[in-house]
Each structure stands twice: as C-alpha cells, then as structure tokens.
Amino acid sequence: AQTVTQSQPEMSVQEAETVTLSCTYDTSENNYYLFWYKQPPSRQMILVIRQEAYKQQNATENRFSVNFQKAAKSFSLKISDSQLGDTAMYFCAFGPSQGAQKLVFGQGTRLTINP
C-alpha cells in the first residue's frame, strides 16, 4: 500500500520569501502521479501542481515548482515570491497511473504567509 508523509505540520514565512514544503512517499509502483493540493479557508481543494513519475523534468506552474526525486521517493513543493493568498493547508498526494483508484494524502502542512 502507498503512504505519503508530510513532516512539517506548520510553516510560516514572510511575504515575498521562498518556502519549500516537504513530502515523501512509499510505493512499489513504477508509474504514478504525484500532486500538491491547496486548501484555503474556503476548504475547496485546488490543484497546485502535478508530476508524472515517468517524466524526469520537474513540473513548474508559475511561482510553484517541485523537486521530484524518484529514487529517494521525495516530492517537495517550492513556492517562490510567496503571497498572502498562498496561506492555506497544502496536501501532498499520490495517485495511480491510471484507473479509478483513490488518492492517498499526506497529513498536510499549514502554511501561513505573513505581511
């Protein structure tokens, strides 16, 4: 069974700083997807970024980028030029390569961006 671990329950940085959220996972599969979701106070789950395991290139979406280390089973999220609107819970999640199978979530990291 897959597991996802986020070891940072809470983080806090100043606006405009760069912050990195950690995530490790365990799986015996070779192909899969990894996701970072943001959950603001509205509690709507918002996809931040997605990485396909067979792609070596790290995914990037504007200010958000990942450091995907497949051998180490590590998937960290870097937020550059952090903004007040980035304040939210962030969840790392593991998904199978295909099929209607569940996402496995980490415990979450509560990120606060201070003005």
Place this chain on the structure above:
Amino acid sequence: GAVVSQHPSWVICKSGTSVKIECRSLDFQATTMFWYRQFPKQSLMLMATSNEGSKATYEQGVEKDKFLINHASLTLSTLTVTSAHPEDSSFYICSARPGYGYTFGSGTRLTVV
C-alpha cells in the same frame, strides 16, 4: 475543465434525522466517486468508494449502515448520513477522476445539533 458539483454547501440538522449530500459530475461521466471526511486541521480521510450501478466499497471502520452511498447514474452519487448524531458533524468532500487528475466537490459542512 471537469467539474463536480456538491450540494448542499452546509447543513444543520437535528440529532436523529438523516441528511443527504449530492455530488454531480457536470461535464463528464463519473463511474467512480470517492467520499472523504475531514476533521478540522486534519487531512482527508477516505470513507468509501462508490461505483455506478454497484455497491460501494467502505474503508475499514466506516459504518455502512450509517453512511449510505448510492451511485445510481454516471453523473450522480449521494451520501446519506442516517440517524445523525453530533459526532457525525464534519466536512464531507466527494471526488472523481475524469482523466489523469482528480476533481473535487466544494464540500459539505454538516452540523448535527
């Protein structure tokens, strides 16, 4: 993009009554729907997986008779909390996988008084 519409957004009910939560896939067919429960400041906990036209698969520890799931069509899955009690108060979210990604409903905040 694929959208899952979840209703109601919030509901308050009296102890002992039943509450139904609906999730509709608006622009795709959801053969499978995942139902999660989330306590404050915690992660999403999978309760059950529903499949269109068949019985739901419940996670260990989830009461099947309390949390009734119906997935009668490719666009509608429902979760009914039967004989609700204050300890059932929580945030419930549904999710489907229309492609390689997952899409989530907006969630339902249930308060049982």
